[in-house]
Amino acid sequence: MAKVLMKGNEAMALAAIKGGCDAFFGYPITPQNEVPEYLSYHMEKNDRIFVQAESEVAAINMVYGAAGSGARVLTSSSSPGIALKQEGISYLAGSELPAVIINVMRGGPGLGGIQPSQGDYNQITRGGGNGDYQLLAYAPETLQETVNIVKRSFSLADYYRNPVIIAVDGLIGQMMEPVDLDQKIEEKKSPAKDWAATGEAAKRGKRNKIVSLHLDPYQLEKHNLKLKAKYDEMKENEQQxxxxxxxxxxxxxxxxxxxxxxxxxxxxxxxxxxGIEVGMIRPICVHPFPEKAFETLPKSVTTLLTLEMSLGQMLQDVQIVNQGRYTLDFFGRAGGVVPESEEIVEKVKTIMKGAAK
Amino acid sequence: MKRIQVLTGHYGSGKSEIAINLAIENKIDMLVDLDVVNPYFRSRSMHELLEAHQVSLVESTIEKALGSDLPFISAKGSRPFSDKSLTAIYDLAGTHAGAKLLMQYREQIDIQDVDFLVVINIFRMETATKEQIFDLIKTLEASSQLKVTGLINNTNLMKETTEEHIKQGEAVIKSLAEQLNLPIRYTFIEEHVETNHIFEGENRRLVRYLAKKWL
Structure with a gap:
């Protein structure tokens, strides 16, 4: 397919269909409404399943059920809606169910506002659900990158049997950009879902059970260690x-x-x-955090300036990785305020003046 | 040019950018934003710019409350239909759902005064073919109860637009225009596109007021 002009939310929705999404369960919220709106029409046209649930909590539990039956499943929401889904996300991780979650971030906390924000960094990288679990979390920059990540995310979720979250700020959801929906992507190859509850126990000779409850602490610890091994593998192989x-x-x-x-x-x-040269490390995968990027910086580097549309959340990851190597500085705007590039230029000049003293 | 221009089309076809461009260049008195769907990139965020050009803006939210997603249509929005001294542009939300909002002015609309224009970009998947655009026009007419009076070729891939792309758009739109006996009123050309070609209708350079420079 040649390039077309799409809105971010529409492009993510179509990318999900192209990525083999079998079912979508969601609930409307600004600024992600074009995702369910688009899918409400196009999922049916493509013989897939679309349900507008009665709430975010219902939607994430429908995701749990459908994922448990072996389907490729998607839900999408915006910040407070993702907060509502946290319990379900923890259950998905605990039961090792693949699912893709799109978060089109707006200002917070609480109901916050509807303008773009990156205030959910901790929510997407740390999670708000209970227990020792981690997500694979992406934060793309362009619509083309977003489309490719959404398409690939279903195979990643299948491979790791773990939820994958893709977080874009509201601007990327609402902006328009030319995209090629059929750009070649490398799918993660995963084995057949022989664990899924498909109603074929008789044929299989055993019943598949989807559970996150392990009452024996030794058994649960064994499960925790199994999950940890997956997270270690993600950390090794998925930094982007x-x-x-x-x-x-x-x-x-x-x-x-x-x-x-x-x-x-x-x-x-x-x-x-x-005449001022400034570099940039751009995390594409924000969890696991791309530590490897910090190992390859040129000798000229003295200062890392973390920039966020939030107030120092990713900065904590940078601090952990930095281990005192570089001077750290920060610039952030919040609440839905989108900074102008001139503000960043000014910040750089201020740092340089300080260094010259 | 009629006293009132109403812009409609599929969402993402470029109605709001064109509404601002036309309001400023044609020195229109009033821009009425009836887009109650989109939360971002709307003409209502251009308050100061429009004020500087003496265009009075009627917003689709509670005045200057940009962060609100509560749909709101000011009573001022009907003024151009009653005050015949005013020129106006109406920026509708996309598709038939957006066009429906015009129904509230139904009793006041004098069709002699109104140009009902469909903005088309063939690089939007829903308006890529003549048949799709034809269907869109019919649903827009049905839900607004107004006859479309002209088309606007806004075929673009933003910064990646070439002269060839606009010609591709024109080929599709022109063939439909002939079939429906409608004029192409304007062709909008992205500022960076180098071309001496004369396209159908009035040729205008598109200034992108809503898209930030880093987008």
Missing amino acids: YELINMDHDPSIVFVAYGSMARIARSAIEALKKE
């Missing part, structure tokens, strides 16, 4: 990031994702015109 402008010996390097990375790119271009 982009390094930008590193071959110009920058002393300051941004760490930014999603829309903030787009704004940071404008700042890098503007600073370049003034």
Whole structure:
């Protein structure tokens, strides 16, 4: 297919269909409404299942049921709606069920606002559900990257038997950009779902049970260790990031994702015109956090400037990875305020003045 | 140009950007934003710019409360239909659902005064073919109870648009325009596109007011 012009939410919805999504369960909330709106029409046309549930809690439990039967399942929401789904997400992880969750982030906490935000970083990377579980969490920057990640995420969820969350801020959900829906992606190869509850116990000779309840602590610990081994494998194999402008010996390097990375790119271009070279580490997978990116920085680097549309959440991951190697600084806007690239340029100049003293 | 231009089309066809462009360039008195669907990138976020160009903006939220997702239509929105001294542009929300909002002015609309224009970009999957656009026009007419009076070619892939793309759009739209006996009123051309070609209708350069420069 040639390129078409799509809105982020529509593009994610179509990408899910292309990625083999069998069923969608969701509930409306701004600014992600075009995802269910698009799917309400196109899932049926493609012989798939679409249900508008009575609430977010119902939707995530429908996801649990459908995933347990071996289907490729999607739900989408925005920040407070994702908060409502946390219990179900913990159950999915505990029962080792694959599912894809899209979060189109808006300002918070609480009902917050409807303008774009990255305030759910902790929610998507740490999770709000109970127990020792982790998610594979992506935070793409362009619609093309978003589409490719959504398509691939179903195979990743299947491979790890774990929920995958894709978080974009509201801007990426609402903006329009040309995309190619059929760009080749490398699917993660996963074995057949011989664990699924498909009603074929007689044929199989044993019953498949989907549970997250293990009353024997030794048995539960064994289960926890099994999950941990998967998370370690994710950490080893799924770190994904982009390094930008590193071959110009920058002393300051941004760490930014999603829309903030787009704004940071404008700042890098503007600073370049003034003879100032700044690099950027752009996490694509935000959990596991791309630690490997920090091992390869040029010797010229002295300062890491974390940029967020939130107030120092990813900064904590940068602190953990940094281990005191570089000077850390931070710039963030919150509440749905989208910064201009000029604000970032000013911040860089302030840091440079301080360093020159 | 008629006194009132109403812009309709599929969502994402570029109605709001075009509404702002036309309001400023044609020195229109009033821009009425009837898009109660989209939370971002709407003409109501352009308050200051429009004020500077003496365009009065009637918003589709409670005045200047951009962060509200409560649909709201000000009573001021009907003024251009009663005050014949005013020129106006109406920016509808996409598809037949958006066009339905016009029904509230049904008793006041004098069709002599109104141009009902469909904005089309053939790189939107829902308006890629002549048949799809034909169906869209029929549903828009049915839900607004107004006859479409002209088409706008806004075929683009944003920064990736070429002259060839606009020509592709024109081929599809022109063939439909002939079938329906409708004029192509405007062709909008992205600022960066290098072309000396004269397209159908008035040729206008599209200034992107709503899309941020880093988008």
